[in-house]
Amino acid sequence: MNDKFYITTPIYYPSRKFTLGNCYTTVICDAVARFNRKQGKDVFFLTGTDEHGQKIALSAKEKGVSEIEYLDEMIADAKALWASLGISYDKFIRTTDSYHEKAVQKIFKKLYDKGFIYKSEYEGLYCTPCESFWTESQLVDGKCPDCGRAVAPQKEEAYFFKLSAFTDKLLKLYKENPEFLQPQTRVNEMVNNFLKPGLSDLCVTRTSVKWGIPVDFDSKHTIYVWIDALTNYITALGYGSDDQSLFEKFWPANVHVIGKEIVRFHAIIWPAMLMALDIPLPKKVFGHGWLLFGGDKLSKSKTNGAKECIDPRVLVPLYSADAIRYILLREIPFGSDGNYTTEIFLNRFNSDLSNNFGNLVSRTLSMVKKYFGSVIPEIKELKENDDIALQKDVLDEVKNTFAFMENYDVSKSLMSIFNIFTLANTYIQKVEPWAVAKDEAKNNRLAVIMRNLLEAIRIGSTLLQSFLPECSNKVLTALGLDPSANFENLDNFNGLETGKILGETGILFPRLDIAKEIEKLSSLAE
Numbered sequence: 001m002n003d004k005f006y007i008t009t010p011i012y013y014p015s016r017k018f019t020l021g022n023c024y025t026t027v028i029c030d031a032v033a034r035f036n037r038k039q040g041k042d043v044f045f046l047t048g049t050d051e052h053g054q055k056i057a058l059s060a061k062e063k064g065v066s067e068i069e070y071l072d073e074m075i076a077d078a079k080a081l082w083a084s085l086g087i088s089y090d091k092f093i094r095t096t097d098s099y100h101e102k103a104v105q106k107i108f109k110k111l112y113d114k115g116f117i118y119k120s121e122y123e124g125l126y127c128t129p130c131e132s133f134w135t136e137s138q139l140v141d142g143k144c145p146d147c148g149r150a151v152a153p154q155k156e157e158a159y160f161f162k163l164s165a166f167t168d169k170l171l172k173l174y175k176e177n178p179e180f181l182q183p184q185t186r187v188n189e190m191v192n193n194f195l196k197p198g199l200s201d202l203c204v205t206r207t208s209v210k211w212g213i214p215v216d217f218d219s220k221h222t223i224y225v226w227i228d229a230l231t232n233y234i235t236a237l238g239y240g241s242d243d244q245s246l247f248e249k250f251w252p253a254n255v256h257v258i259g260k261e262i263v264r265f266h267a268i269i270w271p272a273m274l275m276a277l278d279i280p281l282p283k284k285v286f287g288h289g290w291l292l293f294g295g296d297k298l299s300k301s302k303t304n305g306a307k308e309c310i311d312p313r314v315l316v317p318l319y320s321a322d323a324i325r326y327i328l329l330r331e332i333p334f335g336s337d338g339n340y341t342t343e344i345f346l347n348r349f350n351s352d353l354s355n356n357f358g359n360l361v362s363r364t365l366s367m368v369k370k371y372f373g374s375v376i377p378e379i380k381e382l383k384e385n386d387d388i389a390l391q392k393d394v395l396d397e398v399k400n401t402f403a404f405m406e407n408y409d410v411s412k413s414l415m416s417i418f419n420i421f422t423l424a425n426t427y428i429q430k431v432e433p434w435a436v437a438k439d440e441a442k443n444n445r446l447a448v449i450m451r452n453l454l455e456a457i458r459i460g461s462t463l464l465q466s467f468l469p470e471c472s473n474k475v476l477t478a479l480g481l482d483p484s485a486n487f488e489n490l491d492n493f494n495g496l497e498t499g500k501i502l503g504e505t506g507i508l509f510p511r512l513d514i515a516k517e518i519e520k521l522s523s524l525a526e
């Protein structure tokens with residue numbers, strides 16, 4: 001077994017406050033990172049911020065502060081948001097960190113020395129007020145897509161990366177290793193839209209963008225923000241510095257998780273750069289879909305005409321980090337888009353978290369209190385089909401959870417875990433413990449049922465820890481277990497200590513009055 005696991009989120013543009021949509025990639029990576037740690041693997045989970053380029057310089061200017069003042073404030077806000085959501089990253093990289101800037105310059109020079117970067121002229125349609133080049137196809141009604149003003153053809157001295165030299169190598173990569181990029185639909189997109197028509201060389205410096213890393217041997221040029229940004233995945237591990245030990249230990253990454261709109265950068269430009277540098281490729285790039293708000297990727301605060309609150313800074317304190325993590329992880333099906341509305345969120349809160357999970361835990365703990373004085377009953381031989389079936393079905397869902405996680409299908413994995421709680425609830429309805437309790441002669445059966453329920457809750461909560469850490473830790477603690485332990489006893493119903501006294505969890509997810517909450521959230525929407 002490979003006991004190392006390196007996972008990355010994209011580094012975020014702090015050009016505006018992070019949205020619920022931005023939280024999606026980070027929360028997925030967090031769940032995957034935690035799940036791998038629980039398997040005893042040595043995990044390195046990287047996130048950070050992408051801080052150069054025109055957009056950042058403009059945002060700072062609008063606020064009337066320096067770029068770095070602007071960035072420091074945004075990064076503090078981002079870190080506070082990640083802390084509130086329980087994001088367990090191992091490193092937060094900022095592309096303005098000096099070790100990163102130095103390594104990017106070294107990488108650029110190395111590519112130049114190897115002949116993969118050359119000097120030429122960039123020709124494009126230039127918008128002077130925006131200081132931006134555009135291609136014909138990017139224009140809107142023949143005008144600058146950002147400000148709507150006229151553009152004019154202009155030339156600028158620039159360096160180019162020989163991307164065209166990698167078309168065949170990348171086609172070979174996708175032919176021999178289709179698993180490199182997932183889901184599969186994204187491979188077809190890359191191959192048919194970009195690789196088969198042939199790649200063009202990529203302009204990788206600007207003289208007009210001042211807020212960027214300068215080319216150290218030609219300082220009027222700054223390095224294209226995507227070249228700077230992509231290298232974070234290796235500079236964060238010390239590549240290009242005096243201490244490369246983390247790079248040697250963790251590279252190649254197991255997976256870069258990214259949104260579908262930036263697949264081209266990660267699945268074409270990044271592998272080409274790595275090939276040029278003779279560095280092994282990451283094992284996988286996973287391009288997830290979007291969380292849509294009123295059909296849009298950007299957090300519009302209106303869906304279906306109603307005002308919606310979609311600010312994680314408001315939602316987390318109101319409903320808990322676990323509830324927000326749940327909706328993000330559950331609502332977007334594998335690789336495709338998913339819709340967010342306040343109503344969908346609140347309904348899931350009530351039906352899945354409060355009813356299915358919360359109620360199961362509270363009713364089971366109170367039954368064990370009532371019938372066994374909160375003492376975990378001992379394991380008895382199973383005689384009834386219902387008792388045997390519960391164990392088998394739960395252990396099948398454990399296997400499903402692992403299988404889905406193997407493919408980064410977090411949504412299905414989470415569904416399998418919740419199926420465990422559904423199975424336990426259905427079991428209660430079927431075996432009617434309250435009826436069994438009335439019959440003294442069936443005392444053994446009552447112990448079997450209670451132990452079965454407690455073990456099912458233990459198994460489900462253990463798996464759930466990576467997804468919803470707060471509530472599942474509470475449950476495991478109440479069951480007398482150490483929440484920091486790695487996965488154990490997930491293939492049997494014998495993980496609890498007989499005779500131990502159960503603790504309490506309190507109400508895990510108090511049931512919400514949906515109409516009232518919708519009104520409240522609408523008044524809080526910006």
Ligand code: MSP
Pocket residue numbers: 009010011012013014020021022024025050229230231232257258259260261262289290291292296297298299
């Ligand atoms: N800075 C680049 C990434 C460079 S990586 C070398 C960038 N940043 S971003 O802030 O615009 O986006 C960061 C991530 O947030 C992307 O993966 C993007 O897909 C994700 N999301 C932003 N809004 C989203 C949704 N509404 N839904 C899901 N994820 C989306 O791109």
